[in-house]
Amino acid sequence: MSSMANHSLIQRQISLSTIATFVSGMSNGSFTFAIGLLTLRESKSPIWFACTQIVSPIIALLINRIVGNIVDHNSHKKILLSTYLGEILIIAMYAFLINQNTAEYLKLSLTILVVMLIGIFSLFEQSAYQSSIIGLVPEDKIQQLNSLQRTASSLSSVIAPSIGAALFSTLGMSKLLIFQIIMILITLICVSTLVFEAFNQNQDTDNSPEIKISIGEILKSNRKLIYSVSAAIGVNLFIAISNTSIPIMALHQLNFTNQQYALIETIFGIGAVASGLVLARFKTFKNPIRISASAMMVAAATIFLLGLFAKLPFSHLGTVNLILLAVLIQGISFTVMEVPMGSYMQMHVAKKVQGSYFSFVFGASQAIVPIGVIIATIFSSVAPYLLLIAGILMFIFIFTIYNIWGKNV
Numbered sequence: 195m196s197s198m199a200n201h202s203l204i205q206r207q208i209s210l211s212t213i214a215t216f217v218s219g220m221s222n223g224s225f226t227f228a229i230g231l232l233t234l235r236e237s238k239s240p241i242w243f244a245c246t247q248i249v250s251p252i253i254a255l256l257i258n259r260i261v262g263n264i265v266d267h268n269s270h271k272k273i274l275l276s277t278y279l280g281e282i283l284i285i286a287m288y289a290f291l292i293n294q295n296t297a298e299y300l301k302l303s304l305t306i307l308v309v310m311l312i313g314i315f316s317l318f319e320q321s322a323y324q325s326s327i328i329g330l331v332p333e334d335k336i337q338q339l340n341s342l343q344r345t346a347s348s349l350s351s352v353i354a355p356s357i358g359a360a361l362f363s364t365l366g367m368s369k370l371l372i373f374q375i376i377m378i379l380i381t382l383i384c385v386s387t388l389v390f391e392a393f394n395q396n397q398d399t400d401n402s403p404e405i406k407i408s409i410g411e412i413l414k415s416n417r418k419l420i421y422s423v424s425a426a427i428g429v430n431l432f433i434a435i436s437n438t439s440i441p442i443m444a445l446h447q448l449n450f451t452n453q454q455y456a457l458i459e460t461i462f463g464i465g466a467v468a469s470g471l472v473l474a475r476f477k478t479f480k481n482p483i484r485i486s487a488s489a490m491m492v493a494a495a496t497i498f499l500l501g502l503f504a505k506l507p508f509s510h511l512g513t514v515n516l517i518l519l520a521v522l523i524q525g526i527s528f529t530v531m532e533v534p535m536g537s538y539m540q541m542h543v544a545k546k547v548q549g550s551y552f553s554f555v556f557g558a559s560q561a562i563v564p565i566g567v568i569i570a571t572i573f574s575s576v577a578p579y580l581l582l583i584a585g586i587l588m589f590i591f592i593f594t595i596y597n598i599w600g601k602n603v
Contacts, residue, residue, distance in 0.1 A: 221377035223354025250313030258557030265549025345470030352463030421599035434566025465525025482534035498585025
């Protein structure tokens, strides 16, 4: 393949992957937001709403090993396309059934079932796609692809709730589900045109017999992977505490207006998008784990500062501005900590076990989120102090595991 044709293929792969990530994020974000609204409106009970939030992480933890084995032994492209078709079928059936004259508890039970099934499909999608990155672009373009995908994901996370709320309020749940099906179809088309083995560069290209390798054996083979998994799980706990505590603190204790609270999400998204675009200009970093760990420590500092700013005697406007500044830095640091570490894992985990590895990481990371939400809910009355403590503990956690497993990468 000529260098010009090769460059054209790389740009096409990156463009299609980024578009697919953005559209998929729009679909999932608007659906998740609308499901929350529907559950709260239909049940008027936090229990049903809580079920929609925790069912997917629990299922992901239980089935991640099965998903990993399936991903490792089957075509990633076929898995992804089957996943999208399955999602379309489930959502179409759900759109039909919720319009029937069914009892409230049946409709809510059906909603929980759909959330669970979509969560299973999502785990397959994430595991298969992340395991495919190594073959989509050359190794020196992996960080650029991950950066642009993180940018697309951040942008969709800012826009999706507004679209979900607008469609749900004006057109109803059924029309919103039609919108989601259209988004999934666009994602399916983008993914179907990707060349999944365009750059076969991973380290395990031999034809030796396949041997079942456990997650423990994968981690033992490279101590930096122990750090990566530990960081992903631990940081998700502190992020869950932060994400739950911030709205409680802002709205109920600092008396932010709706517009001021909305700025928090917007400013965070701006920071994430801007940093993603900057990272896309760099090739793979020489010390990705060190850069990621530094960004995690900055993120820990922003969590601490959010609690501190809430307790210091500033004017209301001063507190708002300081919190927005902290959130902006947090958005930047979250992207900088995710992209280099994700690229490192994609390049250093053997391709034949990437499905098992990534499904384990996703499952465990999701499973820890409800614990963070529960902690933040229990201590909601002292949210600023909880953020202070969470920031300190996160800093100590990252500093410790980096010095044990992550140094000298």
